[in-house]
């Protein structure tokens with residue numbers, strides 16, 4: 377790890393690299409008011425990553441064990457002020473440009489002025505809003521984004537108002553249910569005082585379901601999540617002939633199939649999902665995909681009806697379900713399997729070691745979401761192997777590939793009947 381000085385020198389070198397790039401592009405230096413580092417060329421993305429990781433390490437070393445633990449322990453206060461800002465729409469109550477008084481914010485939001493000042497001042501410690509006078513505030517880049525980018529606002533709401541309260545019930549759920557793996561014995565079900573699973577519950581609460589989807593989409597936006605990695609990481613060309621079929625299991629509105637249809641010429645994509653989702657997907661399918669992307673209602677916990685398609689694709693399905701449920705999904709495909717039949721799982725494969733770098737925490741963070749909401753888990757390579765083996769030894773793990781720059785991996789499973 378080196379000394380504080382060597383870390384600081386590394387930081388200095390990387391900071392200079394980024395500053396030099398900005399000045400060569402005649403872009404203003406980055407600040408809390410303007411994020412000039414949002415669109416860096418890919419070769420500088422790794423410089424930014426290194427800078428984030430080494431500044432975090434330097435900070436934690438300087439804080440020492442007590443200071444860095446205190447920061448974790450008090451994190452709930454950051455979430456609290458953020459949640460107040462979200463629920464009372466305080467960001468939307470501040471003019472996009474210029475300043476707004478606490479008095480005006482209070483009249484627009486309905487939150488008493490003294491409370492608005494208190495919670496907003498707390499958030500200012502995180503550079504969310506800035507004060508221009510004791511009575512007035514203006515936006516920073518973060519608060520302006522909350523006011524102007526509905527997807528970001530949904531992501532904040534999902535974390536602060538959905539997942540954080542859910543996390544508060546995890547201990548109770550663990551004590552009551554252990555690792556039952558049952559979707560309706562989760563902290564989410566407890567937090568919402570329901571015996572339904574999260575999917576069933578959100579099915580009855582369309583606005584929260586919309587926010588959940590939109591928030592997750594925001595977290596998984598950007599280069600490292602891009603579906604182009606699913607295209608580049610698998611040899612689709614060798615299947616791209618007339619008559620070839622890919623079944624997109626739990627394919628939602630068909631967005632993955634549409635992306636793949638655009639990248640291939642002949643393959644027919646059959647999106648299977650629950651009846652309501654299939655209806656919506658079919659109704660909103662752009663004309664250009666008619667004949668290439670079809671929809672079919674099918675519950676993946678029942679036996680597959682299609683005969684021997686070329687590929688079954690599961691994106692972001694199995695991480696939502698504990699092993700017994702995933703085994704059921706796989707067993708339901710067995711009657712359609714022939715020697716060499718192929719299943720692709722597009723999932724985040726966790727390292728079998730702790731992620732100690734800040735930029736590598738997304739996988740473990742998603743794993744916490746799985747634990748709290750779904751009673752499931754993100755899996756390591758060994759977990760996938762174990763799952764396949766205990767389902768049926770004829771499901772063979774052929775490969776796991778993580779395309780360069782991708783957070784997700786392609787897990788290729790072959791059926792070997794011999």
Ligand SMILES: C[S@@+](CC[C@H](N)C(=O)[O-])C[C@H]1O[C@@H](n2cnc3c(N)ncnc32)[C@H](O)[C@@H]1O
Nearest residue numbers: 626627628632649650653674675676677691692
């Ligand atoms: C996390 S979403 C993933 C959607 C899509 N694969 C994607 O990557 O965008 C999970 C999907 O599983 C579907 N689903 C849940 N239970 C199902 C079941 N029993 N049978 C089929 N689909 C199901 C949901 O409706 C939802 O579309």
